[in-house]
Amino acid sequence: MIGQLRGRLAEKRPNQVLVDVGGVGYVVQVPLSTFAALGELHTEVTLLIHTHVREDALSLYGFVSSREKHLFEMLLSASGVGPSLALKILSGMSVDELVPAIRGSDLGRLTQIPGVGRKTAERMVVELKDKLDAVIVEKEKPAASSPAGVEADVVSALVNLGYDARVAEKTVDEARKESGSANFEKLLRAALQGLSQSKGRAARTS
Numbered sequence: 001m002i003g004q005l006r007g008r009l010a011e012k013r014p015n016q017v018l019v020d021v022g023g024v025g026y027v028v029q030v031p032l033s034t035f036a037a038l039g040e041l042h043t044e045v046t047l048l049i050h051t052h053v054r055e056d057a058l059s060l061y062g063f064v065s066s067r068e069k070h071l072f073e074m075l076l077s078a079s080g081v082g083p084s085l086a087l088k089i090l091s092g093m094s095v096d097e098l099v100p101a102i103r104g105s106d107l108g109r110l111t112q113i114p115g116v117g118r119k120t121a122e123r124m125v126v127e128l129k130d131k132l133d134a135v136i137v138e139k140e141k142p143a144a145s146s147p148a149g150v151e152a153d154v155v156s157a158l159v160n161l162g163y164d165a166r167v168a169e170k171t172v173d174e175a176r177k178e179s180g181s182a183n184f185e186k187l188l189r190a191a192l193q194g195l196s197q198s199k200g201r202a203a204r205t206s
Contacts, residue, residue: 002026002060006046009038014157015087017062019045028062029083031072031090032157036185037064052083059083071095078127080120088115088161092192099132112196114162151176154188163195171195 005028007021014035019026028047030038038045047062048069061083063069068090075086092113093101101109102125110121151172158168168191175190 001051002049003051004046005049005060005062006044009041009043009045012038012041014153015091015160017045017047019047019062026060028060029087030062031068031087032188033068033090033094033185034062034064035153035157036188050083061087065095068095071098074128074131075124077131078120079123081124085115085120089113091157091161092116094189102128103132105129150184150187153184154191157188158191158195167195 005019005021005026007019007026009017010020010025011018012035014032015029017028017030017035017038019028028049030047034047047064048066050061050063050069050073052059052061061072063072072086072090075081075089076083081089089098093109097109100106105125107118107121107125110116110124111118116124154172154175155165155168158172159165163171171191171194172187175187175194178194179186179190
């Protein structure tokens, strides 16, 4: 099993990176928080790896922090949560937000994450609530995104989470004007908050 990769960042997309280790390229799926914390292309990176083995595939999931990897693996232990959904959950909500939401049985917050329905949220609360004491709280690494192209990266990230491209573009533009932030993770959080509020308004008017 692969537990860690250290190498050159050859390609970088909001949900996937390619790490060149001694001439061998490893495709690694990553949450948005890890994407935001990575440096520029061709710099050296170190990722903690969860290796997921199935009969027809071997997939790598990478994280910059041990607590994020730990929480990812805890999410996998919940009924109905596979690697793809676990990655979406960590992309839709930071560890600092997700842990209190599960501990506090905040189904409203959890179901705002794309792909998480009420039944899945309920299973996460029931099965993980008492296990979360093991998640070590540590300072997040600062995001290392350059101002150029940040909006496009956030739009791409939202599309990967399942949002419509045109809705994503409009939301990111509004979030950029309101927050004034050129930081990837801050802009992403603002956009997700805007989408959640729009979803709530739509539900009330229907």
